[in-house]
Amino acid sequence: MKIRCDGFEFDFTNALDVFIFDEKDKLSPNYHGLTHALKAVDLIVELEEEYAFIEIKNFFEPQKYNGNEPFNYLREVLKYKYRDTWLYRWAEQKTDKPIKYICLLELENALNSRMSKEVRKQLPVNAKNTSPRWLSEITAGVGVVNFDLWNIRFSAWPVVRT
Helix, strand or coil: CEEEECCEEEECCCCCEEEECCCCCCCCCCCCCCCCCCCCCCEEEECCCCEEEEEEECCCCHHHHHCHHHHHHHHHHHHHHHHHHHHHHHHCCCCCCCEEEEEEECCCHHHHHHHHHHHHHHCCECHHHCCCCCCCCCECEEEEECHHHHHHHCCCCCEEEC
16 A cells, blocks of 8 residues: 655555545545644554554754754654544544554654654553553554664565655
8 A cells, every 4th residue: 555645655565554644635534623732643554463653754954853952842742643643543443453653754863763762751652561550552662763764674664755
């Protein structure tokens, strides 16, 4: 299944479904009626055993995220995009499989690694480590990669720039 989003074309060959989650066209079958109060990830991919929430940030000036303030702002945006999308999907009863959060950011590997650690601190990854009372997990994993690393880590889902 090929899909274009934010300057990239993805090929999710083994997906059961893939769609732009923050669809703006009210006539689209994937329109979710997203409100301005809640954020949304760009893509949702349904696989046999899990879902992938994918957020894409194709920066024009990636170097500006080296500073703490822009970096922290981006971390908060990424956190809320996942949390709010999870709420939408929970309300649709579509949190029945583990969910992995993948952010495709056009940053250097070192910044992506730092961002991945920071976002994992903000989201409860793996319910067993969160609270003994939690029976369900919010996310099964978080990964932050750039274009080159995406094609290495997710070689089954190649991406090209459009």
